[in-house]
Amino acid sequence: MTDDLPLLTVDAVTRHYGAHIGCKAVSFALFPGEILAIVGESGSGKTTLLNCLSCRMPVSSGTVSYQMRDGGMRDLATLTEAERRFLMRTDWGFVHQNPADGLRMRVSAGANIGERMMAVGDRHYGRIRQTAEDWLARVEIPGTRIDDRPTAFSGGMRQRLQIARNLVTAPRLVFMDEPTGGLDVSVQARLLDLLRGLVGEMGLSAIVVTHDLAVARLLSHRIMVMKEGHVIEHGLTDRVLDDPQHPYTQLLVASILEV
Numbered sequence: 001m002t003d004d005l006p007l008l009t010v011d012a013v014t015r016h017y018g019a020h021i022g023c024k025a026v027s028f029a030l031f032p033g034e035i036l037a038i039v040g041e042s043g044s045g046k047t048t049l050l051n052c053l054s055c056r057m058p059v060s061s062g063t064v065s066y067q068m069r070d071g072g073m074r075d076l077a078t079l080t081e082a083e084r085r086f087l088m089r090t091d092w093g094f095v096h097q098n099p100a101d102g103l104r105m106r107v108s109a110g111a112n113i114g115e116r117m118m119a120v121g122d123r124h125y126g127r128i129r130q131t132a133e134d135w136l137a138r139v140e141i142p143g144t145r146i147d148d149r150p151t152a153f154s155g156g157m158r159q160r161l162q163i164a165r166n167l168v169t170a171p172r173l174v175f176m177d178e179p180t181g182g183l184d185v186s187v188q189a190r191l192l193d194l195l196r197g198l199v200g201e202m203g204l205s206a207i208v209v210t211h212d213l214a215v216a217r218l219l220s221h222r223i224m225v226m227k228e229g230h231v232i233e234h235g236l237t238d239r240v241l242d243d244p245q246h247p248y249t250q251l252l253v254a255s256i257l258e259v
């Protein structure tokens with residue numbers, strides 16, 4: 001892997017739903033170790049874009065290229081289904097807003113973490129169990145809950161388990177869609193702290209969708225602001241939040257400061 005080349009290059013990505021625009025002509029590059037926040041109001045195209053970037057949805061036009069482990073850039077549209085699945089299992093993580101979409105609810109917390117390790121070839125039961133225990137501790141879930149199913153967990157615990165399941169294999173790129181979205185404010189703050197610590201420690205690259213500018217402020221290096229499917233502003237997080245250029249971003253920032 002090469003650090004001075006982008007991990008992900010996005011060129012004029014557009015996605016239509018029939019005549020309706022999901023996202024339009026989005027271009028940017030993400031470098032290794034960078035956290036990009038995609039912000040914007042409901043319906044602005046954040047999830048559509050994230051799904052296009054992570055191969056969960058085909059683009060209507062444009063290209064997404066990814067730096068593979070051998071250093072070569074690949075157009076994701078040309079991957080075979082097997083290659084795509086391999087990337088999703090090994091190189092990428094995807095944290096869903098609703099933890100039930102990213103967890104296996106009928107198997108234990110330990111197995112949820114262990115499954116990801118097995119997917120990258122680990123077969124040693126003792127090590128898998130130990131790593132699962134370590135990761136539960138890292139996301140502040142008592143080790144005594146390792147054999148419980150996520151159905152017995154609170155919303156905040158489920159989200160922390162989903163994060164552990166995604167990060168245990170040290171993915172190179174993590175996609176997150178409103179990772180703190182469905183949680184109480186106090187639980188959100190704690191989770192955000194935890195996430196920030198882990199991302200920093202592991203030097204992860206991530207693309208985080210959020211409508212919450214506080215989440216963007218805390219987690220991201222750069223912010224991309226979307227409105228009606230278009231990127232209207234893009235820059236370093238502090239610059240965008242302290243000195244927004246586009247009137248819509250100014251409005252967004254002002255409305256947060258008022259509360």
Ligand SMILES: Nc1ncnc2c1ncn2[C@@H]1O[C@H](COP(=O)(O)OP(=O)(O)OP(=O)(O)O)[C@@H](O)[C@H]1O
Binds near residue numbers: 017
């Ligand atoms: N499956 C779909 N079929 C038709 N239109 C869709 C579909 N999914 C999204 N859209 C439309 O595309 C636009 C962008 O939606 P998207 O879900 O990407 O927004 P979002 O920014 O993630 O919103 P939210 O913050 O509410 O999650 C919206 O106008 C939405 O109505």
Ligand SMILES: [Mg+2]
Binds near residue numbers: 046048
């Ligand atoms: Mg969304």
